[in-house]
Amino acid sequence: MCEDCGCASPSHNHKVVDVNQSLLAANDALAAKNREHIEELGAVAINLISSPGSGKTTLLEKTIERLGKELRIGVIEGDIETERDAERIRAKGVPVVQLTTGGACHLDAALVHKGIHALEDQLDDKKLDLLFIENVGNLVCPATFYLGEHQRVVMISVPEGPDKPAKYPKAFIGSQVFMISKTDLLPYFDFSSEMAIKDALQLNPKLLVMSLSATTGDGFDRWLDYLRALCR
């Protein structure tokens, strides 16, 4: 046994190095570059995170309908497969890039870096006010990867149930906005907004809480005012 450290190696020719570096250091360094790039375009970026089907793309469609004339909006869509979400956004007449992860359950800074360049190529004057990044539908994995966004919005829809903040804490800890979507369905589901909000604020008291329905338009004014204020 070696005397220095008690290891089993008789010769003790090993080296112990204290690294103390985040496993995400490489991702975060790239994300910081993304942020610079986004700011050169003059944009504020929002990373939108939710489970599959909570209504991310629908929210973006309605937001573009209401705000598209006022602000220059661009979208980066993240999905495991298909161009479908990008086609829906393109139909609204704004620049959009589809990133397909080919299996990965989240976007990372390297992929988004490619997305920003591809989006920039579509801009005539290289200017944008608002960049939405729709993450892969997943409430767990995307929360770990900073993409260079200014604001992170975590969304749960009424049918998913109010226990999501307690079950998926990381997504709520790292976000600035907590959005409850599909509020038109409240009469049909046993969804306690109070419980969802209380659990979310317990994890992160700084969260800005909003709720809306893309179907009825309820709650949209507040969301749009929040976006306008970001771009000012």
Place this chain on the structure above:
Amino acid sequence: MHEISLVQGLLRQLAELAREHQVKAISKVRVEVGPLSGIVIDSFQFGFDVLSAEQELTREALLEIVTPPIHYKCCFCGHVCLSSEGVPGSCPECSHTLLVPEGGDGLILLQVEMV
């Protein structure tokens, strides 16, 4: 399964360290995984076992995962307490019930042993 992406990133970090210190093998890797990091430790361990075996540098490497307790801060009196079993029901100092986690979501490569 973003655990796999994280393991891939870790192996790149290890390769860089090995180059920097001019060693041929890594014997032990200690990683801190915060309880609020959203990482499934078994998946991370599994990913490490599979991927580390694929290359000479890490074939013999042992992964040690450390999970620190979480600090909870009372929003009322500022008292900080430690808990590894979720959020405490109330503050031990003032019995207020709003306690908020501080940190606990770290993913950190702490230490590497090389031979």
